[in-house]
Amino acid sequence: MTRTHCPYCSLQCGMVLEGRRALEVQPWPEFPVNEGALCRKGWTATGLRGHRERLTTPLVRDRATGELRATGWDEALDLVAGRLRELQQRYGADAVGVFGGGGLTNEKAYQLGKLARVALGTSQVDYNGRWCMSSAASAANRAFGVDRGLPFPLADVEHTDVLVLVGSNLAETMPPAARHLDRLRENGGHVVVVDPRRTPTADRADTFLQPVPGTDLALALGVLHLLDSAGAVDEQYVAARTTGWPAVQRAVSAWWPERVERVTGIPSAEVRTLATRLAAAERVMVLTARGAEQHAQGTDTVLAWIDVALTLGMPGRRYAGYGCLTGQGNGQGGREHGQKADQLPGYRMIDDPAARAHVARVWGVDPETLPGQGRSAYELLDALGTDSGPKALLVFGSNIVVSAPNASHVAERLGALDLLVVADLVMSETAAIADVVLPVTQWAEETGTMTNLEGRVVLRQQAVEPPAGVRSDLEVMAGLAARLGHDFATDPEEVFAELGRASAGGRADYSAITYDRIREEHGVFWAGPRLFEERFAHEDGRARFVAVEHRGPAEPVDPAYPVHLTTGRVLAQYQSGAQTRRVRALPDDGPFVEIHPMLADRIGAYDGRPVVVTTRRGELKAPARVVDTIRPDTVFVPFHWVGANRLTNDALDPSSRMPEFKVCAAAVTA
Ligand SMILES: Nc1nc2c(c(=O)[nH]1)N[C@H]1C(S)=C(S)[C@@H](COP(=O)(O)OP(=O)(O)OC[C@H]3O[C@@H](n4cnc5c(=O)[nH]c(N)nc54)[C@H](O)[C@@H]3O)O[C@H]1N2
Ligand SMILES: Nc1nc2c(c(=O)[nH]1)N[C@H]1C(S)=C(S)[C@@H](COP(=O)(O)OP(=O)(O)OC[C@H]3O[C@@H](n4cnc5c(=O)[nH]c(N)nc54)[C@H](O)[C@@H]3O)O[C@H]1N2
Ligand code: SF4
Ligand SMILES: [Mo]
Numbered sequence: 001m002t003r004t005h006c007p008y009c010s011l012q013c014g015m016v017l018e019g020r021r022a023l024e025v026q027p028w029p030e031f032p033v034n035e036g037a038l039c040r041k042g043w044t045a046t047g048l049r050g051h052r053e054r055l056t057t058p059l060v061r062d063r064a065t066g067e068l069r070a071t072g073w074d075e076a077l078d079l080v081a082g083r084l085r086e087l088q089q090r091y092g093a094d095a096v097g098v099f100g101g102g103g104l105t106n107e108k109a110y111q112l113g114k115l116a117r118v119a120l121g122t123s124q125v126d127y128n129g130r131w132c133m134s135s136a137a138s139a140a141n142r143a144f145g146v147d148r149g150l151p152f153p154l155a156d157v158e159h160t161d162v163l164v165l166v167g168s169n170l171a172e173t174m175p176p177a178a179r180h181l182d183r184l185r186e187n188g189g190h191v192v193v194v195d196p197r198r199t200p201t202a203d204r205a206d207t208f209l210q211p212v213p214g215t216d217l218a219l220a221l222g223v224l225h226l227l228d229s230a231g232a233v234d235e236q237y238v239a240a241r242t243t244g245w246p247a248v249q250r251a252v253s254a255w256w257p258e259r260v261e262r263v264t265g266i267p268s269a270e271v272r273t274l275a276t277r278l279a280a281a282e283r284v285m286v287l288t289a290r291g292a293e294q295h296a297q298g299t300d301t302v303l304a305w306i307d308v309a310l311t312l313g314m315p316g317r318r319y320a321g322y323g324c325l326t327g328q329g330n331g332q333g334g335r336e337h338g339q340k341a342d343q344l345p346g347y348r349m350i351d352d353p354a355a356r357a358h359v360a361r362v363w364g365v366d367p368e369t370l371p372g373q374g375r376s377a378y379e380l381l382d383a384l385g386t387d388s389g390p391k392a393l394l395v396f397g398s399n400i401v402v403s404a405p406n407a408s409h410v411a412e413r414l415g416a417l418d419l420l421v422v423a424d425l426v427m428s429e430t431a432a433i434a435d436v437v438l439p440v441t442q443w444a445e446e447t448g449t450m451t452n453l454e455g456r457v458v459l460r461q462q463a464v465e466p467p468a469g470v471r472s473d474l475e476v477m478a479g480l481a482a483r484l485g486h487d488f489a490t491d492p493e494e495v496f497a498e499l500g501r502a503s504a505g506g507r508a509d510y511s512a513i514t515y516d517r518i519r520e521e522h523g524v525f526w527a528g529p530r531l532f533e534e535r536f537a538h539e540d541g542r543a544r545f546v547a548v549e550h551r552g553p554a555e556p557v558d559p560a561y562p563v564h565l566t567t568g569r570v571l572a573q574y575q576s577g578a579q580t581r582r583v584r585a586l587p588d589d590g591p592f593v594e595i596h597p598m599l600a601d602r603i604g605a606y607d608g609r610p611v612v613v614t615t616r617r618g619e620l621k622a623p624a625r626v627v628d629t630i631r632p633d634t635v636f637v638p639f640h641w642v643g644a645n646r647l648t649n650d651a652l653d654p655s656s657r658m659p660e661f662k663v664c665a666a667a668v669t670a
Helices: 073-091 106-120 134-144 154-159 175-186 216-229 235-241 245-251 257-264 268-280 298-311 353-363 377-383 407-415 473-483 492-503 515-521 597-603
Strands: 002-005 014-018 024-027 059-061 068-070 096-100 125-127 162-166 190-194 207-209 284-288 321-324 392-396 419-424 436-439 448-451 456-460 563-568 593-595 610-614 619-626 634-638 664-669
Touching: 002 456, 059 073, 073 096, 073 392, 073 419, 073 436, 073 473, 096 106, 096 377, 106 125, 106 353, 106 448, 106 473, 106 492, 125 377, 134 298, 134 321, 154 175, 154 284, 162 268, 175 190, 190 268, 207 268, 216 245, 216 257, 216 268, 216 298, 235 298, 245 298, 257 268, 284 298, 298 321, 353 492, 377 407, 448 492, 456 515, 593 610, 597 619, 597 664
Parallel strands: 096 125, 096 392, 162 190, 162 284, 190 207, 284 321, 392 419, 419 436, 563 634, 593 619
Antiparallel strands: 002 014, 014 024, 059 068, 059 436, 448 456, 563 664, 593 634, 610 619, 610 664
């Protein structure tokens, strides 16, 4: 019997794995986050074991036939290291790019950053977290001086009075968390859901607001305007704990409810009711997720909702405040330990001389040798194979071909590389086009830490031996590092201890956390379970109000592309689907287009029959799902299958560099 955690989302539900051969998932009722509950994906997570498409040997593309052929580890790693060195000699250190993932353990994320900065000396490292919660992260850093998705335990939700969920469908994206909504309502609390679709989460809400995609910012400005004009600002809190309110007050002065209605499509009376409800509540909690964040104005949108929470005096108060529901299994830790272009371990910034000196000491190198800030995820992909961009890319833990925005363009860039190396468990769409594929262990076969959406560091523990021929990511990285003249540890606990030293004194300090403590305490929160009770993380201890303006989607609808396209998730599939599409027990119906009956009527579409969605970047033919739960001016496509991202817009948020996955202009025909 092994206690571990689900391989998928940021809830990191505790589970017990039983048996050695036929591995079975059992509940772990004592683990507090999910109390023994799992969603379908968790119960079926062992479905990839022994799967015929599980990778078990390194593969190298044969120049003559163009096919991938099996090879030995030494041959594969020698080849990769040799080609990387060659390309760097020819074009410079930045000729090699590294792309990581928020599903990697802390140990792997840390080691990947070190591989890039120390063994390869490249600045070109970033990861898929840019596409996940980066807008919330940049907003929280700005407003609070630190970015921890939830600055309180998730279960605090049950004790607030009004919970506002902006762009989260947690009933499908973290189903065991939905119990907190139910308990909150049993406790007399009120749930508000803001989503262009009436989702299963909205079905559990007391208030459902259905905005035009990309307009959450205007709604927040409208709420701020009403709170101010009603005299509902917590003056004492604003004076004692914040700075910057007057500028926000000026910025929202013209956002009267009728203007909000024109922009968002939410009736002005509903905007007023929301503001009145928030003003009257003792405790208010605002949580954002990808619906509000994955926009070219995602950072500003989150800032505006943080402004709402600050106006009401909530952040730092028990059972209240603002939080972001991080998405990937290690979405939190993955952004703390240095696989991000601007970052060193411990959430240190790479352009901070003191941070460089500290980390360089732990790494035993001269700070001068550490590269500076590199390109963000999409900009990195966009530069591949160009004159100034990387000529080789190493991918660990992302299926870019499916999940990157404007995917046809990205596929073209990947095609322009001299060398694409992918480490994965299965033949993902990205592995399938690689020059070298390296087969790695999956969750039940390895040990390491993950940091869940609450900042709770949990321990993934090995339950079974990996298939013969498979290596851990840490072993793969050490193998490459050795060939480049560097000695990297492969034992996860040893890497974790090194990570602890590298993070010591940083914003996310793991130095006091050990595997044993995690085992004893059901996970350990870095910086404790609740932040901001006394002070915020800025030097003066105060939170910052930030005045922002609504700009609207980067690509507004027009007569040629009259419909808003938004994208997201369904319960039974995870992300690019590389893992869950291969789990037989999960339904794999392919992409579909959610469309309102009125729009269906207008274009002559029928439920179950194909429609074509076209944007300026591509088109997708998929069956229509005619449902009255979506706005008539909007269609929704899940992104778990190839196709959705051929449509999406690669416009980036100026501060987080988050692509606008959640809204672009589309045409739909039957
Ligand atoms: N089943 C499942 N669960 C998952 C994942 C998965 O792939 N599958 N992935 C995990 C990861 S990495 C993440 S990041 C999380 C994501 O978790 P969520 O953010 O809950 O998931 P999404 O479906 O991307 O988006 C949430 C909602 O945003 C709505 N939305 C779209 N546009 C807008 C808008 O402009 N404004 C507002 N207010 N809402 C909008 C969509 O209709 C959708 O219902 O889920 C995690 N859990
Ligand atoms: N249109 C649209 N696109 C989106 C989104 C959206 O809402 N709409 N959401 C975005 C978001 S929030 C996210 S997080 C991204 C996610 O998209 P991806 O980055 O593609 O995430 P995954 O599908 O989880 O990819 C993980 C890959 O790594 C492999 N893998 C899993 N574990 C490991 C490991 O430990 N080591 C290694 N080496 N490989 C491993 C898996 O088999 C899989 O192939 O998609 C983004 N793309
Ligand atoms: S909610 Fe997330 S962590 Fe929990 S079982 Fe489902 S996918 Fe796994
Ligand atoms: Mo994500």
